[in-house]
Amino acid sequence: MTATLAELFRRRPDPESFRAAVRALDGDFALGSADMIALGEAYFERYPDRLRERNTAEVLIGYAVTRAALAEKAVLAVPAPRRDAYRAVLDDVSRAGPVVAALLEAHGRAVLLADQAALKAALDGLKAVIDDIPKGLIKERFVGGISNFYNILYVLGLKLREPLL
Amino acid sequence: MSDKKKVLIIDDDPAICESVKAILDANGFDASFALSGKEGLEAFRKTNPDIVLCDMMMEDIDSGGQVTKIMKTERPGTPVFLLSTIGDATAANVGLAEYGFSGVFQKPVNFDLLLAVIGRYAKA
Numbered sequence: 485m486t487a488t489l490a491e492l493f494r495r496r497p498d499p500e501s502f503r504a505a506v507r508a509l510d511g512d513f514a515l516g517s518a519d520m521i522a523l524g525e526a527y528f529e530r531y532p533d534r535l536r537e538r539n540t541a542e543v544l545i546g547y548a549v550t551r552a553a554l555a556e557k558a559v560l561a562v563p564a565p566r567r568d569a570y571r572a573v574l575d576d577v578s579r580a581g582p583v584v585a586a587l588l589e590a591h592g593r594a595v596l597l598a599d600q601a602a603l604k605a606a607l608d609g610l611k612a613v614i615d616d617i618p619k620g621l622i623k624e625r626f627v628g629g630i631s632n633f634y635n636i637l638y639v640l641g642l643k644l645r646e647p648l649l
Numbered sequence: 650m651s652d653k654k655k656v657l658i659i660d661d662d663p664a665i666c667e668s669v670k671a672i673l674d675a676n677g678f679d680a681s682f683a684l685s686g687k688e689g690l691e692a693f694r695k696t697n698p699d700i701v702l703c704d705m706m707m708e709d710i711d712s713g714g715q716v717t718k719i720m721k722t723e724r725p726g727t728p729v730f731l732l733s734t735i736g737d738a739t740a741a742n743v744g745l746a747e748y749g750f751s752g753v754f755q756k757p758v759n760f761d762l763l764l765a766v767i768g769r770y771a772k773a
Contacts, residue, residue: 536709544662578667612771639671642675
């Protein structure tokens with residue numbers, strides 16, 4: 485394990501390069517509550533929030549930063565050959581239909597149901613860590629970040645329940 | 650003309666809007682979204698939704714509450730639910746009733762519960 489995510493964030497000029505750097509670690513980084521707080525502090529150093537006329541673009545960068553980290557930990561729960569498919573869905577819910585169709589054809593429903601359960605368990609573990617973060621804006625960004633993944637997991641479940649054509 | 654109930658989602662996070670819309674559409678609702686309190690109010694007036702799901706922190710930290718107050722003044726019968734990233738205990742202390750919210754769903758949202766609740770409102 486090398487740099488912390490907070491260190492990586494401080495070295496990167498934009499969220500996309502941060503995400504690429506996190507992706508390159510392939511899940512080999514620490515993401516306990518102290519790591520989440522440190523990453524949040526690094527983010528708020530660069531993008532301080534305020535009560536009125538908030539900068540929405542900067543708020544969304546916050547969610548993107550948390551999702552970059554959370555997604556890499558979540559996809560570790562599924563076998564490596566299928567991780568890119570799930571990364572794509574976690575990045576864009578509109579990919580859920582095509583990805584599920586392709587994975588169903590290649591692996592069958594039982595495998596996908598097992599993947600879904602594994603992803604759910606991974607998200608539950610990450611959510612428990614987020615719950616340990618003291619109330620405040622760092623926690624808000626992580627809750628916002630992981631919430632979308634739960635929504636997408638629900639959509640995956642809906643797709644899996646659709647009858648086969 | 651569609652008999653699907655219209656749900657307006659107001660949240661500044663497009664990813665959340667897209668995923669919530671996908672779930673609602675798949676469950677027989679006609680969902681649309683707006684990405685700020687200001688846009689949400691415009692959409693509310695234009696589309697006349699049956700149910701509104703609204704985030705709190707958008708362009709201002711209490712945008713959701715302020716917009717909800719206006720929506721409830723203009724159309725008191727339309728249920729507006731808060732989608733909240735703040736804890737249940739905190740949510741209870743931010744004046745949900747004062748703003749006029751019909752209820753609160755904590756993020757990550759339990760969609761089995763949300764669908765059951767808004768389903769009851771949709772039938773009312």
